[in-house]
Amino acid sequence: MGKKIMINPGLPQHNNLTYAPAVRKGNMLFISGQDAAETDPVTGRLTFSNDILEQTKIIYEKLRVILETAEAGFEDVVSTTDYITTTRNYKATADVRRQYFGESFPASTGVIVKGLLHAGALIEIDAVAVLD
Amino acid sequence: MGKKIMINPGLPQHNNLTYAPAVRKGNMLFISGQDAAETDPVTGRLTFSNDILEQTKIIYEKLRVILETAEAGFEDVVSTTDYITTTRNYKATADVRRQYFGESFPASTGVIVKGLLHAGALIEIDAVAVLD
Amino acid sequence: MGKKIMINPGLPQHNNLTYAPAVRKGNMLFISGQDAAETDPVTGRLTFSNDILEQTKIIYEKLRVILETAEAGFEDVVSTTDYITTTRNYKATADVRRQYFGESFPASTGVIVKGLLHAGALIEIDAVAVLD
Numbered sequence: 001m002g003k004k005i006m007i008n009p010g011l012p013q014h015n016n017l018t019y020a021p022a023v024r025k026g027n028m029l030f031i032s033g034q035d036a037a038e039t040d041p042v043t044g045r046l047t048f049s050n051d052i053l054e055q056t057k058i059i060y061e062k063l064r065v066i067l068e069t070a071e072a073g074f075e076d077v078v079s080t081t082d083y084i085t086t087t088r089n090y091k092a093t094a095d096v097r098r099q100y101f102g103e104s105f106p107a108s109t110g111v112i113v114k115g116l117l118h119a120g121a122l123i124e125i126d127a128v129a130v131l132d
Numbered sequence: 133m134g135k136k137i138m139i140n141p142g143l144p145q146h147n148n149l150t151y152a153p154a155v156r157k158g159n160m161l162f163i164s165g166q167d168a169a170e171t172d173p174v175t176g177r178l179t180f181s182n183d184i185l186e187q188t189k190i191i192y193e194k195l196r197v198i199l200e201t202a203e204a205g206f207e208d209v210v211s212t213t214d215y216i217t218t219t220r221n222y223k224a225t226a227d228v229r230r231q232y233f234g235e236s237f238p239a240s241t242g243v244i245v246k247g248l249l250h251a252g253a254l255i256e257i258d259a260v261a262v263l264d
Numbered sequence: 265m266g267k268k269i270m271i272n273p274g275l276p277q278h279n280n281l282t283y284a285p286a287v288r289k290g291n292m293l294f295i296s297g298q299d300a301a302e303t304d305p306v307t308g309r310l311t312f313s314n315d316i317l318e319q320t321k322i323i324y325e326k327l328r329v330i331l332e333t334a335e336a337g338f339e340d341v342v343s344t345t346d347y348i349t350t351t352r353n354y355k356a357t358a359d360v361r362r363q364y365f366g367e368s369f370p371a372s373t374g375v376i377v378k379g380l381l382h383a384g385a386l387i388e389i390d391a392v393a394v395l396d
Contacts, residue, residue: 004339004368004394018361019372023342025394026291027158030343033373075136078155079162079260083375087249097150104136108151109165109258111215112247115376117351126373128343130136130157159290207268210287211294211392219381229282236268240283241297241390243347244379262268262289 002026009069022066029070029129033083034062035121048120052086056093059125060100067129074100076129082110083124093123134158141201154198161202161261165215166194167253180252184218188225191257192232199261206232208261214242215256225255266290273333286330293334293393297347298326299385312384316350320357323389324364331393338364340393346374347388357387 006020007029022031036055037046049055067073084090090110097105106127116124138152139161154163168187169178181187199205216222222242229237238259248256270284271293286295300319301310313319331337348354354374361369370391380388 004342006369018358018365018369019344020369021371023369023371025340025342028160028292028342028394030371030392032371033375076157078136078157078160080151081258081373083373087247090249094150101150105138105150105152105155107153107155107162107164107258109213109215109256110249111165111245111256112249113375114246114349114378115351117354117374117376124373124375126345126371128162130160160292208289210268210289210292212283213390217378219379222381226282233282237270237282237284237287239285239287239294239296239390241345241347241388242381243297243377243388244381246378260294262292 007066007070009065022070024070024131027131029072029076029131031063031066031127031129033124033126034059035116035118035124037118037121046118052084052089052122053092053096055121055123056096059123060096063125063127064100072129072131075104076131077106077127078130079128080106080108081126082108083113083116084110085113085116085122087112139198139202141197154202156202159263161204161208161263163195163198163259163261165256165258166191167248167250167256169250169253178250184216184221184254185224185228187253187255188228191255192228195257195259196232204261204263207236208263209238209259210262211260212238212240213258214240215245215248216242217245217248217254219244271330271334273329286334288334288395291395293336293395295327295330295391295393297388297390298323299380299382299388301382301385310382316348316353316386317356317360319385319387320360323387324360327389327391328364336393336395339368340395341370341391342394343370343392344372345390346372347377347380348374349377349380349386351376
């Protein structure tokens with residue numbers, strides 16, 4: 001199966017954490033829940049847009065970079081889970097999914113949780129891919 | 133590994149969505165979270181029983197149809213996650229699991245969430261299967 | 265792929281349930297959500313520490329036993345999900361992860377849920393491993 005390989009595209013918020021942004025072993029790729037945190041270049045603090053659509057766009061860009069680092073693509077993604085804290089404007093995020101997945105959609109589950117770990121996060125998405 | 137294949141048994145609520153009811157790639161099958169939504173034949177609106185046991189029965193029938201469409205069965209299911217909004221009568225759903233899984237149970241996790249995407253849903257279940 | 269194998273290290277709280285503590289099929293191992301329930305030897309009731317760090321230590325010991333029963337180890341774990349009901353002292357659990365994973369971390373997602381199935385549980389963790 002090959003060894004477990006931690007995939008880290010160098011996102012700043014992943015330093016010093018006890019998980020990897022993604023892990024590959026054999027042809028399975030597991031991607032950690034991504035939120036839309038961006039690091040303020042001056043203060044170093046995490047910042048968030050206050051709109052779930054904007055947050056989703058940022059998350060899908062992070063997923064794109066992680067997949068690329070793992071030499072994979074959205075066509076390999078078989079499952080995503082959306083953990084959301086609000087349904088406000090959530091339906092609009094379907095367009096982001098169409099943009100990145102084309103017509104090759106994954107299985108998906110969406111649930112409304114009580115909270116996410118970073119204050120300000122409205123949505124967090126994890127994913128599983130099966131590589132060729 | 134073969135290509136990613138979207139599995140769609142033609143459930144009406146899956147039209148025009150940005151996910152597949154299930155996706156197979158290689159021998160991995162990921163099934164999207166299923167709730168007990170039924171489409172009212174007159175109004176076209178989604179309806180739900182107000183009992184978690186009845187909802188669970190409907191969901192397991194959906195899972196059965198999805199697995200059958202994927203040429204798989206409950207004996208291939210290795211994991212389920214129950215996302216519930218109430219614990220009322222939840223213990224009774226064990227009988228549904230016995231009925232469908234026999235004695236070949238999957239690994240399972242159950243959590244109480246703040247809400248599900250369809251108003252009226254008391255339980256949503258996703259699943260992973262490893263095919264022969 | 266081999267048959268589906270239920271992995272049961274004989275934890276008392278898993279008797280008569282409709283899921284397996286873990287399931288292996290082929291090289292995939294899915295571990296059910298574990299909480300920190302301990303069975304009081306006198307009353308037979310489930311008891312919990314009221315600190316998330318202590319609960320996490322108990323859960324990782326359960327995961328260790330389950331992995332060992334499956335002839336696997338933490339180096340095979342590719343994904344964990346933490347379902348928590350409080351963020352109080354949650355950061356301290358990183359040390360437990362360092363202790364068990366060394367520097368070979370899995371992908372991970374953490375979400376705050378409304379509740380867990382056993383009253384007193386502050387954290388429940390499920391995991392996926394890819395075996396050699």
